[in-house]
Amino acid sequence: MTNLGTVEGLDTLTRSLAQRTPDELAALLTRHAEPLSRRPAPTRLRELAGALWSYETLHHTVLHLDHPRLHLLAATARISQDLARSAAPVPAAPTAGADYQSLMAHRLSFPDLATEPVPADDAFRALGAAAPGPARDAVTTALELLYADGLAAPTEDGAIVVPPRTPQLLAAHDLGTFTPVAPRFPEAAVPEAVVPEPAAPKSATATAAAPEVPAPAAAALRDESQAAASTLAATLDRLLAALAAQPAALRKTGGLALREIKRLAKAAGASEARTRLLLDLVLAAGLVALKRTPAGITAVPTGAYDAWLAEAPGSRLVPVLTAWTTLWAIPTYTPFGETPTALVRGEDRHAPALRHALLKALASAPAGERPSRLPAGTSLSAKPSGAPDRRPDLPALLDAAAWHRPLAVVGEPLAEDRAAHILDEAAFLALVAHGALTPLGHALLATSPADSEALRSHLRELLPPPVEQAHFQADLTAVVPGPPSAALASLLSSVADRESEGHAVTWRFTPASVRRALDAGHGAADLLAALAEVSAAGPLPQPLTYLVQDAARTHGRMRVLPTACCIRSDDEALIRELAAHRALQSLGLRAIAPTVLASARPPAETLEALRGAGYAPALESETGTASVERPAGHRAGVPSSGSATAPLALARRLLSG
Numbered sequence: 001m002t003n004l005g006t007v008e009g010l011d012t013l014t015r016s017l018a019q020r021t022p023d024e025l026a027a028l029l030t031r032h033a034e035p036l037s038r039r040p041a042p043t044r045l046r047e048l049a050g051a052l053w054s055y056e057t058l059h060h061t062v063l064h065l066d067h068p069r070l071h072l073l074a075a076t077a078r079i080s081q082d083l084a085r086s087a088a089p090v091p092a093a094p095t096a097g098a099d100y101q102s103l104m105a106h107r108l109s110f111p112d113l114a115t116e117p118v119p120a121d122d123a124f125r126a127l128g129a130a131a132p133g134p135a136r137d138a139v140t141t142a143l144e145l146l147y148a149d150g151l152a153a154p155t156e157d158g159a160i161v162v163p164p165r166t167p168q169l170l171a172a173h174d175l176g177t178f179t180p181v182a183p184r185f186p187e188a189a190v191p192e193a194v195v196p197e198p199a200a201p202k203s204a205t206a207t208a209a210a211p212e213v214p215a216p217a218a219a220a221l222r223d224e225s226q227a228a229a230s231t232l233a234a235t236l237d238r239l240l241a242a243l244a245a246q247p248a249a250l251r252k253t254g255g256l257a258l259r260e261i262k263r264l265a266k267a268a269g270a271s272e273a274r275t276r277l278l279l280d281l282v283l284a285a286g287l288v289a290l291k292r293t294p295a296g297i298t299a300v301p302t303g304a305y306d307a308w309l310a311e312a313p314g315s316r317l318v319p320v321l322t323a324w325t326t327l328w329a330i331p332t333y334t335p336f337g338e339t340p341t342a343l344v345r346g347e348d349r350h351a352p353a354l355r356h357a358l359l360k361a362l363a364s365a366p367a368g369e370r371p372s373r374l375p376a377g378t379s380l381s382a383k384p385s386g387a388p389d390r391r392p393d394l395p396a397l398l399d400a401a402a403w404h405r406p407l408a409v410v411g412e413p414l415a416e417d418r419a420a421h422i423l424d425e426a427a428f429l430a431l432v433a434h435g436a437l438t439p440l441g442h443a444l445l446a447t448s449p450a451d452s453e454a455l456r457s458h459l460r461e462l463l464p465p466p467v468e469q470a471h472f473q474a475d476l477t478a479v480v481p482g483p484p485s486a487a488l489a490s491l492l493s494s495v496a497d498r499e500s501e502g503h504a505v506t507w508r509f510t511p512a513s514v515r516r517a518l519d520a521g522h523g524a525a526d527l528l529a530a531l532a533e534v535s536a537a538g539p540l541p542q543p544l545t546y547l548v549q550d551a552a553r554t555h556g557r558m559r560v561l562p563t564a565c566c567i568r569s570d571d572e573a574l575i576r577e578l579a580a581h582r583a584l585q586s587l588g589l590r591a592i593a594p595t596v597l598a599s600a601r602p603p604a605e606t607l608e609a610l611r612g613a614g615y616a617p618a619l620e621s622e623t624g625t626a627s628v629e630r631p632a633g634h635r636a637g638v639p640s641s642g643s644a645t646a647p648l649a650l651a652r653r654l655l656s657g
Contacts (some may be wrong), residue, residue, distance in 0.1 A: 025651035053163040068142035077166035080114035117159035138180035224433035240268035247298040255341030277331040279342040285319035314459030333421035353408030357401035362437040377615040469536035514551040524552035563598040
């Protein structure tokens with residue numbers, strides 16, 4: 001059963017989508033990437049229109065609407081529903097004992113849907129925005145944003161068409177009274193130690209989006225953000241290096257076991273909660289993938305990790321910070337009764353909207369008032385025993401945040417606890433300091449999902465370029481006064497042990513660490529030359545040179561030959577014949593005893609080559625007894641999951657018909 005109004009509404013949306021440029025349509029696809037990824041990729045614009053207005057997609061999308069857009073959508077849907085009812089009255093209620101078909105016909109009667117176009121003036125009038133002023137400006141902007149997101153579409157005569165099931169979607173929510181201007185978070189966001197100049201009176205038209213911050217406060221926020229970002233970059237580096245050295249095994253029930261989280265937390269130098277956060281972020285950013293092995297599922301770095309290592313410290317943070325904004329989880333928050341873990345798919349669809357709302361509320365905090373008194377580095381999620389309560393006013397912050405994402409804040413259980421953990425994560429990620437949004441936080445808010453260049457540029461300025469040289473000391477240490485480059489860190493880690501972290505990173509040379517480099521194939525002369533090339537003070541200290549040369553003199557006095565299997569025979573003539581046989585050259589046979597040949601190929605390949613050359617070998621076990629060969633069972637390969645369709649390429653295909 002099809003409703004004509006619903007079909008006409010989808011036609012209107014389809015025509016609206018067809019009028020967009022490829023970049024505009026790609027931006028829409030990027031904004032709705034999460035709900036659309038749970039459906040088959042559309043092949044026509046009409047399919048995309050149907051996906052955008054499906055109940056499942058709308059159920060997720062409305063969480064990301066601010067107060068004006070939500071009120072405008074609800075008011076327009078209510079008017080549209082009234083118009084539909086007047087055009088087609090609701091059937092009479094079925095009598096007692098009516099059959100199922102009659103009951104469903106009444107329950108799903110088309111007049112209950114918002115299928116009629118609504119004149120724009122009627123929608124504006126319903127929100128008290130008929131006359132020029134702040135209310136009309138807010139509604140006009142909200143309407144443009146609804147059109148841009150495909151949550152409404154204009155007809156040819158300027159009327160508004162909305163998704164037909166909007167009334168049912170919003171029926172359970174009390175949206176309150178329409179408020180066109182976002183409230184300011186009442187608590188100032190400057191460090192307590194900073195005493196700003198008296199703030200000038202703000203005009204009535206001043207915007208709350210980017211408040212002016214006194215210069216001393218701005219400098220303090222930038223310094224705090226820079227220190228946190230530097231620590232974050234170093235922690236990420238150590239965490240991913242630990243995963244590259246030893247992949248983490250997941251439990252059979254999913255997620256990392258506590259012992260693996262403890263191991264990685266120790267390697268990263270972070271708390272277990274923040275390690276869980278970073279693990280979820282690097283997985284979402286594509287730096288880590290879950291790989292199935294015969295022993296189970298493990299988390300290992302991807303090829304993107306190698307490219308990530310080659311980037312500057314600031315650029316490394318871009319994929320991690322953008323992944324945090326869309327993460328369907330609050331990794332540091334573990335409700336009572338749940339076991340903390342990591343690397344599981346999040347199911348908290350409210351988390352991205354709540355996260356955005358809190359950052360927007362902090363961004364609107366007026367400068368020059370009483371500071372938050374939140375010491376740098378203080379965890380918002382837990383107050384030390386006996387310490388005074390220094391938390392920001394979370395109820396007031398949530399009241400301000402509710403305007404930006406009403407459905408993700410109002411009426412949500414445990415909102416204060418969830419908000420406290422989000423703010424703690426934001427402080428760790430250098431987005432919040434002293435209860436205020438840092439310049440990096442503002443840059444992240446202004447970043448669109450399709451273009452992160454502004455964020456990347458800000459991070460390049462925030463974090464210094466990597467250090468390319470080290471200071472070698474006579475006590476067999478090397479000190480790098482800043483974040484080392486990937487090449488320098490790789491060289492020093494190959495020949496020395498990383499000993500300390502911080503603003504200066506220290507490596508210590510030991511006989512064991514030098515032997516490790518020699519085992520990896522480095523020659524003593526080449527190793528000393530490479531170290532001298534990155535020395536900031538010219539020639540290497542004499543103790544370091546002696547250490548490398550002494551280790552090289554004793555290295556390799558005994559040899560271990562790599563071999564895949566051996567061929568044994570009591571017939572020495574046969575052994576010599578096999579070693580000289582041209583058909584067996586691919587095995588790389590070498591005589592290690594008159595009756596033993598070493599083969600470079602595994603037993604199965606060696607047996608096959610010998611039989612192909614006309615010999616009749618037998619397989620022998622490690623104990624010297626004959627083994628029975630069984631053909632290996634065939635297994636179907638695991639299908640590789642296709643990568644998500646690029647939004648711009650998909651947009652071009654859809655627009656081309």
